[in-house]
Amino acid sequence: MPTPASILKDTFGYDSFRPLQREVIENILAGRDTLAIMPTGGGKSLCYQIPSLLLDGLTLVVSPLIALMKDQVEQMRASGVPAVMLNSSLPAYEYQKNMDLVRSGAVKLLYLAPETLLTPRIFSLLSQIELALLTIDEAHCISEWGHDFRPEYRQITEVRQRYPKATCLALTATATPRVRADIKSSLQFSDSNEFIASFNRPNLFIDVRPKRDAIGQTLDFLKERKEQSGIIYCFSRRQVDELASYLEMKGFSVRPYHAGLDANQRKANQEAFIRDDVQIIVATIAFGMGINKPNVRFVIHFDLPKSIEGYYQEIGRAGRDDLPAHCLLLYNYSDVSKQRYFINQKEGNEKRVATEHLDALVRYAEDEINCRRKPLLTYFGESYEAENCQNCDNCTTEKREQTDITIPAQKFLSCVKRTGERFGAVHVTGVLRGSKRAKILQYGHDKLSTYGIGSELSRPQWKHLARQLEQMGYLAKEGEFQVLHVTPEGMDALRKRTQIMGHIQEDSRQRRKVPEKLEYDQSLFAILRQKRKNLADEAGMPPYIIFSDKTLVEMSAYYPQSLESILKMSGVGQVKLRRYGQDFLREIKSYCAEKGISEKEKTVPRPRNNSGRRYMIVGEMYNAGESIQSLAERYQVQTSTILNHLAKFAAAGNPLKNASELQAQTSLSKEKQEKALSAFDELGTDFLKPVFDRLNGEISYEELKIMRLIAVSR
Ligand code: ADP
Numbered sequence: 166m167p168t169p170a171s172i173l174k175d176t177f178g179y180d181s182f183r184p185l186q187r188e189v190i191e192n193i194l195a196g197r198d199t200l201a202i203m204p205t206g207g208g209k210s211l212c213y214q215i216p217s218l219l220l221d222g223l224t225l226v227v228s229p230l231i232a233l234m235k236d237q238v239e240q241m242r243a244s245g246v247p248a249v250m251l252n253s254s255l256p257a258y259e260y261q262k263n264m265d266l267v268r269s270g271a272v273k274l275l276y277l278a279p280e281t282l283l284t285p286r287i288f289s290l291l292s293q294i295e296l297a298l299l300t301i302d303e304a305h306c307i308s309e310w311g312h313d314f315r316p317e318y319r320q321i322t323e324v325r326q327r328y329p330k331a332t333c334l335a336l337t338a339t340a341t342p343r344v345r346a347d348i349k350s351s352l353q354f355s356d357s358n359e360f361i362a363s364f365n366r367p368n369l370f371i372d373v374r375p376k377r378d379a380i381g382q383t384l385d386f387l388k389e390r391k392e393q394s395g396i397i398y399c400f401s402r403r404q405v406d407e408l409a410s411y412l413e414m415k416g417f418s419v420r421p422y423h424a425g426l427d428a429n430q431r432k433a434n435q436e437a438f439i440r441d442d443v444q445i446i447v448a449t450i451a452f453g454m455g456i457n458k459p460n461v462r463f464v465i466h467f468d469l470p471k472s473i474e475g476y477y478q479e480i481g482r483a484g485r486d487d488l489p490a491h492c493l494l495l496y497n498y499s500d501v502s503k504q505r506y507f508i509n510q511k512e513g514n515e516k517r518v519a520t521e522h523l524d525a526l527v528r529y530a531e532d533e534i535n536c537r538r539k540p541l542l543t544y545f546g547e548s549y550e551a552e553n554c555q556n557c558d559n560c561t562t563e564k565r566e567q568t569d570i571t572i573p574a575q576k577f578l579s580c581v582k583r584t585g586e587r588f589g590a591v592h593v594t595g596v597l598r599g600s601k602r603a604k605i606l607q608y609g610h611d612k613l614s615t616y617g618i619g620s621e622l623s624r625p626q627w628k629h630l631a632r633q634l635e636q637m638g639y640l641a642k643e644g645e646f647q648v649l650h651v652t653p654e655g656m657d658a659l660r661k662r663t664q665i666m667g668h669i670q671e672d673s674r675q676r677r678k679v680p681e682k683l684e685y686d687q688s689l690f691a692i693l694r695q696k697r698k699n700l701a702d703e704a705g706m707p708p709y710i711i712f713s714d715k716t717l718v719e720m721s722a723y724y725p726q727s728l729e730s731i732l733k734m735s736g737v738g739q740v741k742l743r744r745y746g747q748d749f750l751r752e753i754k755s756y757c758a759e760k761g762i763s764e765k766e767k768t769v770p771r772p773r774n775n776s777g778r779r780y781m782i783v784g785e786m787y788n789a790g791e792s793i794q795s796l797a798e799r800y801q802v803q804t805s806t807i808l809n810h811l812a813k814f815a816a817a818g819n820p821l822k823n824a825s826e827l828q829a830q831t832s833l834s835k836e837k838q839e840k841a842l843s844a845f846d847e848l849g850t851d852f853l854k855p856v857f858d859r860l861n862g863e864i865s866y867e868e869l870k871i872m873r874l875i876a877v878s879r
Pocket residue numbers: 179180181182183186203204205206207208209210211457459485486713
């Protein structure tokens with residue numbers, strides 16, 4: 166008897182369920198109506214795909230996105246699941262063929278657009294067969310309270326009433342409590358059947374950097390990510406075109422995407438990106454809806470997004486395959502002013518809402534202390550409890566010591582007071598720095614006692630200080646012109662000369678990242694990727710339908726030498742094994758034979774809980790005298806994984822003991838070790854690449870990792 170878990174492995178090739186998948190599937194199999202809310206990329210599709218193979222009768226999936234439907238059907242067929250779709254994009258003969266297949270009972274999964282569902286043809290078809298599961302994808306479209314209400318969706322509720330015996334599954338990635346209630350009552354669900362997954366996406370590295378030289382920063386970022394796929398979001402169409410042509414000139418594989426391009430061009434560019442024919446898409450936010458490409462390795466926000474919701478959705482397009490992905494937001498205050506300018510052209514409620522969205526985003530971007538995940542998840546009604554997520558800029562930046570900023574804070578607050586609480590930060594800063602700007606002279610602010618008393622700090626430093634005072638509640642901003650006033654707490658602090666602690670901004674922030682490096686054979690990966698591309702082109706489908714990057718990464722890490730071992734790779738089920746197993750096995754074997762590499766055994770995945778703190782435990786056991794070898798055995802991982810844990814442990818500020826144990830891990834000569842250590846002394850231990858380059862690639866990254874540990878533990 167197949168079970169959800171056996172289908173997960175045999176058909177889809179995955180070892181374990183994502184959060185809530187199992188619960189949702191079991192609930193459906195028990196015949197209960199279910200509302201499941203999971204983030205984009207959370208794996209909603211499996212929640213009905215697996216039941217469809219276990220239930221007697223047909224599973225119907227109503228989905229508004231025809232492009233996505235086609236993709237899903239292709240993916241299902243590639244895994245050997247009998248699936249078809251019916252929608253207006255199909256030629257008549259194919260439509261008829263699919264109708265016949267459904268009628269004959271050969272099909273387990275049928276995808277429909279909502280407008281198709283509501284036609285007499287479909288009603289008649291459904292009356293001839295047994296409907297086991299009615300799935301409503303993007304269920305928030307049912308609700309008028311949602312951000313994407315579609316009237317034709319409302320009518321699905323009637324269809325629900327026609328088939329009371331079928332179980333109903335409603336799926337969505339966004340739903341406020343009000344929308345949730347609306348979905349359930351429209352479909353007549355009961356409360357106990359609601360599943361809400363966390364919106365946290367732990368594999369996304371969330372990074373906000375001050376935008377200085379946006380193009381240079383983008384180039385540097387891309388240079389470190391050759392061969393990777395990613396999206397760059399810009400504010401305007403013009404910016405998209407400019408950046409795309411600039412990057413093209415610099416030799417990157419890139420295409421633009423925005424609503425100003427003609428429909429064919431737009432479609433071709435999107436296709437090329439999805440099929441890995443180009444690596445980078447530069448786009449306005451028009452791009453991304455319905456994109457299901459799992460191997461997007463980075464998302465750059467070249468300009469400021471409009472709201473936290475939009476931002477989270479956009480970065481959510483990265484790393485859907487669960488592998489590490491980097492989300493970079495380039496932030497500066499002039500982008501904020503630009504958007505404020507546009508917002509001020511609006512009126513009434515629209516203006517108020519847009520201002521609130523922007524303010525929330527500014528607070529988020531300017532926070533240099535708290536974990537990025539906290540405000541993001543709070544925004545979606547979730548609380549994120551972990552102290553340190555290990556995967557955002559603020560959690561991996563060495564916390565700067567707070568200093569006493571009482572004096573400059575007093576200067577700023579009293580200058581706000583003296584200028585009558587009628588100006589913004591720019592004006593106040595000008596007065597403090599003794600500016601001769603016309604506006605200052607015109608108001609006679611050059612006569613104030615606070616005029617020119619603050620030349621020790623630069624303008625950005627004062628602004629930064631003002632924002633801290635705001636966050637501490639001593640200052641508040643109001644209205645269209647962002648006029649500052651001193652709060653009662655601020656007055657109190659001034660009067661009592663309260664000590665105020667904070668930061669004085671430096672020009673370059675000291676950052677210390679935990680580098681996330683995947684350990685796999687890059688050359689083998691490139692070969693397998695090419696193989697996948699060839700197979701995909703022959704079959705006329707996107708490469709990821711064949712295997713995801715994650716599958717290829719695992720193959721390049723474990724070097725499977727038999728079909729049996731290939732089956733252990735993530736994403737390889739029976740059908741894909743039969744279809745593509747030999748092809749890939751051949752490539753891997755000939756590569757390994759040539760290089761004399763043998764297979765590495767893939768161990769069963771360990772439960773995920775606790776893994777966030779694993780490095781602490783490993784670090785402490787190591788310092789207590791346990792050897793690297795025995796730690797590797799204890800956790801059934803490679804020694805390099807233990808070394809990574811130790812690196813994180815050290816980066817978190819814990820000194821490592823027992824340098825001789827580390828020395829035993831390296832096979833480098835004394836002389837090379839010395840060279841590496843002095844390179845680390847000179848270039849710092851944050852990044853390996855500069856050291857690697859300095860040594861002309863003479864020492865491998867694996868060895869450098871060990872040397873870095875020695876360097877930081879001396
Ligand atoms: P969404 O919730 O956005 O609809 P999908 O169902 O498209 O997400 O899943 C996103 C990706 O995650 C797909 O590539 C899918 O194959 C993969 N996936 C889903 N469930 C699992 C799992 N349990 N293990 C590994 N990968 C999974």
